[in-house]
Amino acid sequence: MMPFAGLIFDLDGTLIDTAPDFIRALTLQLQRHQRPLPASELIRCDISDGSAGIVSRAFAIDPDHPQFAALRSEFLEIYYHHLAVDTAPFAGIAELLAECQTRGIPWSIATNKPWRYTEPVLQALGLLSTACAVVCPDHVSATKPDPEPVLLACQKMGIAPSEAIMIGDHRRDIESGQRAGARTIAAGWGYLRPGEQAADWRADATVHCSTQLQPLLFGL
Template structure:
């Protein structure tokens, strides 16, 4: 049984940061090497939160058959690391939200499926995110989302029971992970929710259309 919401956990890509332009650029560089066209805006919107594999699989389509996806991912990471923050930006209202949570003494943390070395590199550009009391990345533990353990670990770092946390993310796997962790779940509808996708079907506890609406919890 879930309790009262006392802490907020955030996804990163498509929730706190709009990383789509730089992630898409890295994917397009790989696609170009194979003579394939760049991703469409719709493909980028629907797949950025699924990371390198999501972007590459949609870009290669049927041609992904027989390809070494791990090798393609390494190529993606090389391009992405080199140009990680050319166009990435924080969503409008994020700084104000985080400051408001701090002012209300509401602990907050970040749980992302982005690899740790890229997350830390990206954080150098965004001081507000460096203030997080807990950061768990894709490779912090042996498992990643949608497995619930990374979210449970993030709650432990905040010294908060998972049942008293809410996790906010923009893809269905975020909601699946939160439910499995025994947390409240919320959709960041301002993020990379794909065209034609109805987040209400994910059965999250809440759907936030605007970042500032998160403060209605406290």
């Protein structure tokens, strides 16, 4: 059991599984361009790098390619219209959030996903009204791994960073939490690359299955 006064979650790959709808959007885009779809496992690995990583792999181009910006914009527009079809919280997350509500413990989100895409997916999942705060790149001057998103989430929850736990599936989530002075949990169930070990991020704890998070936090 880890005592805390508030939780901060990364979004994609930690709180919710957005991979199915990213794959759906990319499939539709690649069909337009008559290109093959990469393996789903490879697409999942790119989600932590956002649309830039997904488009780079799918079209085998770098961000400085003359067609990159247009392809990325096209992908994002398709995704915007399919962002809450199969996306859902990871197993055990709904129960964890319900336990937080029962205990009066606030939780928030610190994500590098822009508000334009974050707000509608959280609204569709019924999470927007229950989160104490949602911090997107639109709300800060520097994104993770900078500590600013975590510090802002703590401020909105009314707690000190030392009372918070930052949970994320990427090294930058852990670094952001550590630099803010929060404790951290590495989400090993998220979008890690092949061979990547969440334990290498030196978080305070590493959890490999989302259903193990609630027992760790509450000893249930």
